[in-house]
Amino acid sequence: xxxxxxxxxxxxxxxxxxxxxxxxxxxxxxxxxxxxxxxxxxxxxxxxxxxxxxxxxxxxxxxxxxxxxxxxxxxxxxxxxxxxxxxxxxxxxxxxxxxxxxxxxxxxxxxxxxxxxxxxxxxxxxxxxxxxxxxxxxxxxxxxxxxxxxxxxxxxxxxxxxxxxxxxxxxxxxxxxxxxxxxxxxxxxxxxxxxxxxxxxxxxxxxxxxxxxxxxxxxxxxxxxxxxxxxxxxxxxxxxxxxxxxxxxxxxxxxxxxxxxxxxxxxxxxxxxxxxxxxxxxxxxxxxxxxxxxxxxxxxxxxxxxxxxxxxxxxxxxxxxxxxxxxxxxxxxxxxxxxxxxxxxxxxxxxxxxxxxxxxxxxxxxxxxxxxxxxxxxxxxxxxxxxxxxxxxxxxxxxxxxxxxxxxxxxxxxxxxxxxxxxxxxxxxxxxxxxxxxxxxxxxxxxxxxxxxxxxxxxxxxxxxxxxxxxxxxxxxxxxxxxxxxxxxxxxxxxxxxxxxxxxxxxxxxxxxxxxxxxxxxxxxxxxxxxxxxxxxxxxxxxxxxxxxxxxxxxxxxxxxxxxxxxxxxxxxxxxxxxxxxxxxxxxxxxxxxxxxxxxxxxxxxxxxxxxxxxxxxxxxxxxxxxxxxxxxxxxx
Ligand SMILES: Nc1nc2c(ncn2[C@@H]2O[C@H](COP(=O)(O)OP(=O)(O)OP(=O)(O)O)[C@@H](O)[C@H]2O)c(=O)[nH]1
Numbered sequence: 001x002x003x004x005x006x007x008x009x010x011x012x013x014x015x016x017x018x019x020x021x022x023x024x025x026x027x028x029x030x031x032x033x034x035x036x037x038x039x040x041x042x043x044x045x046x047x048x049x050x051x052x053x054x055x056x057x058x059x060x061x062x063x064x065x066x067x068x069x070x071x072x073x074x075x076x077x078x079x080x081x082x083x084x085x086x087x088x089x090x091x092x093x094x095x096x097x098x099x100x101x102x103x104x105x106x107x108x109x110x111x112x113x114x115x116x117x118x119x120x121x122x123x124x125x126x127x128x129x130x131x132x133x134x135x136x137x138x139x140x141x142x143x144x145x146x147x148x149x150x151x152x153x154x155x156x157x158x159x160x161x162x163x164x165x166x167x168x169x170x171x172x173x174x175x176x177x178x179x180x181x182x183x184x185x186x187x188x189x190x191x192x193x194x195x196x197x198x199x200x201x202x203x204x205x206x207x208x209x210x211x212x213x214x215x216x217x218x219x220x221x222x223x224x225x226x227x228x229x230x231x232x233x234x235x236x237x238x239x240x241x242x243x244x245x246x247x248x249x250x251x252x253x254x255x256x257x258x259x260x261x262x263x264x265x266x267x268x269x270x271x272x273x274x275x276x277x278x279x280x281x282x283x284x285x286x287x288x289x290x291x292x293x294x295x296x297x298x299x300x301x302x303x304x305x306x307x308x309x310x311x312x313x314x315x316x317x318x319x320x321x322x323x324x325x326x327x328x329x330x331x332x333x334x335x336x337x338x339x340x341x342x343x344x345x346x347x348x349x350x351x352x353x354x355x356x357x358x359x360x361x362x363x364x365x366x367x368x369x370x371x372x373x374x375x376x377x378x379x380x381x382x383x384x385x386x387x388x389x390x391x392x393x394x395x396x397x398x399x400x401x402x403x404x405x406x407x408x409x410x411x412x413x414x415x416x417x418x419x420x421x422x423x424x425x426x427x428x429x430x431x432x433x434x435x436x437x438x439x440x441x442x443x444x445x446x447x448x449x450x451x452x453x454x455x456x457x458x459x460x461x462x463x464x465x466x467x468x469x470x471x472x473x474x475x476x477x478x479x480x481x482x483x484x485x486x487x488x489x490x491x492x493x494x495x496x497x498x499x500x501x502x503x504x505x506x507x508x509x510x511x512x513x514x515x516x517x518x519x520x521x522x523x524x525x526x527x528x529x530x531x532x533x534x535x536x537x538x539x540x541x542x543x544x545x546x547x548x549x550x551x552x553x554x555x556x557x558x559x560x561x562x563x564x565x566x567x568x569x570x571x572x573x574x575x576x577x578x579x580x581x582x583x584x585x586x587x588x589x590x591x592x593x594x595x596x597x598x599x600x601x602x603x604x605x606x607x608x609x610x611x612x613x614x615x616x617x618x619x620x621x622x623x624x625x626x627x628x629x630x631x632x633x634x635x636x637x
């Protein structure tokens with residue numbers, strides 16, 4: 001992604017408090033004078049919560065209260081600055097912002113705040129952001145109560161030894177029950193909530209107290225301000241003009257403009273040309289000191305030049321420092337083929353994926369060749385929302401026109417020769433004769449719901465081949481632990497769970513093991529040709545209904561053409577379902593008798609537009625919707 005560096009006018013802090021001004025104010029108004037902040041006056045913290053509990057809105061209030069933006073510059077969820085985030089109303093990328101707060105004791109503190117995403121698909125982003133912090137605000141919606149991601153994200157913070165302050169949000173709502181939710185935090189999560197703060201991020205009620213508690217209860221960063229430079233790359237993105245821009249947390253020493261730094265994994269030295277902080281407007285500075293979180297630009301044009309999790313030291317690393325621990329790598333769980341509609345876009349597609357990966361280290365990809373769709377990539381994602389967002393970012397930020405195939409999980413195959421291989425593409429499943437055992441990934445899911453939902457949720461889990469492991473009554477909430485095949489969860493579990501529980505149940509999951517199951521490959525034939533990109537792996541018991549359903553769905557989405565199109569579902573050589581798209585020529589200009597050439601041309605152009613997201617497979621044009629018919633998702637109109 002190329003995030004431009006806005007050259008907005010920087011607001012110089014009105015009162016410098018007791019801070020010492022290190023050097024005279026730069027004459028350039030884009031620069032903010034550097035104030036020396038003592039390490040014990042810095043607080044680095046994250047806001048964590050379940051989706052929609054109000055993290056970004058609380059961050060807005062913090063920015064407003066500390067004067068980070070003027071009233072006219074404020075808009076809701078300021079930190080969700082990606083257009084996709086704003087349209088969907090969700091946070092996808094963690095965003096950092098530096099604020100300056102004068103506490104009630106008259107001292108001035110520097111806050112480096114990171115707003116994190118709430119959806120389970122982006123929990124990796126949360127754990128990475130926590131690495132740059134000493135504390136976390138756990139925001140819980142006082143009208144909804146504790147939900148699955150409140151628990152999971154809080155445990156991640158505790159695992160990383162962070163101090164957690166519970167904050168009960170939305171107390172302005174009539175149905176807010178702060179006392180019940182406080183008990184829930186203690187019962188479900190198991191942390192003390194006696195001194196949880198009550199706030200309304202919307203009206204601002206109680207928000208000032210949160211800032212004060214951040215000062216009092218969260219520890220300052222550790223590290224030696226006078227030691228040799230050591231900084232952790234927390235995030236990176238590619239800017240078309242500047243090259244790689246990295247967000248770093250300085251853990252020792254300081255980094256200065258003009259300084260030569262070394263990227264430890266590559267061993268290459270670069271000169272820092274720009275550095276600064278998001279406040280939340282981007283402000284250029286001369287130095288990032290120990291404990292601070294800010295961005296650096298070092299003229300790195302190579303996409304792999306400053307990977308996330310890497311360590312920066314002074315050039316030549318004279319102190320012989322070791323690399324910081326970095327981040328755990330995440331394994332993608334869902335894979336789908338992505339193919340450019342226009343084969344000429346393949347190289348652009350590769351470069352775009354590489355740039356996107358810099359900013360999204362959970363993304364993995366390798367080239368794939370499909371008989372039906374040509375050259376593309378098999379791309380690994382953390383979940384369906386992640387897949388959806390990646391496709392949208394590729395199309396909007398990189399101007400690509402892509403066909404995505406149905407997502408698949410990774411299977412483990414025990415071959416008759418004793419070898420065990422992993423298969424993430426159904427088309428590459430070995431011949432049935434050479435398979436001794438086919439194993440599917442099993443997840444352990446924790447569903448949190450009100451008691452009234454237990455019946456329908458249990459029924460849904462059974463339908464998805466789930467095995468209940470535990471059921472705990474925690475006050476008004478019930479926590480159910482269930483093991484389920486991941487393939488069933490990928491398809492539509494999340495939506496179904498929301499609908500059977502009227503939105504009250506939430507869930508989070510983790511992979512536990514591979515387990516043998518009676519699975520078969522379901523092929524789809526279009527006019528007799530097997531289309532590799534449409535193959536799926538399903539449980540034998542579901543194969544017949546799935547095959548029938550798939551043929552019907554495809555019949556609805558494949559446009560009628562000049563001839564009959566037969567769609568068949570097959571297991572091996574056995575056809576198990578069939579449907580036909582009847583021949584018809586859709587003459588869009590039929591009604592345009594008379595000689596209005598321009599209107600005819602417009603209609604034909606419109607028809608051409610409609611054909612854009614299609615692939616010619618044999619003699620048949622197959623639209624994007626058909627490739628995702630197995631999901632029952634009409635993704636692109
Ligand atoms: N009534 C009320 N609504 C609130 C309050 N705080 C947030 N909201 C609303 O709750 C919705 C979600 O708020 P966000 O700040 O986007 O939530 P989030 O936790 O950042 O969401 P994700 O980043 O997608 O996980 C928005 O419609 C907000 O206007 C509050 O204190 N009171």
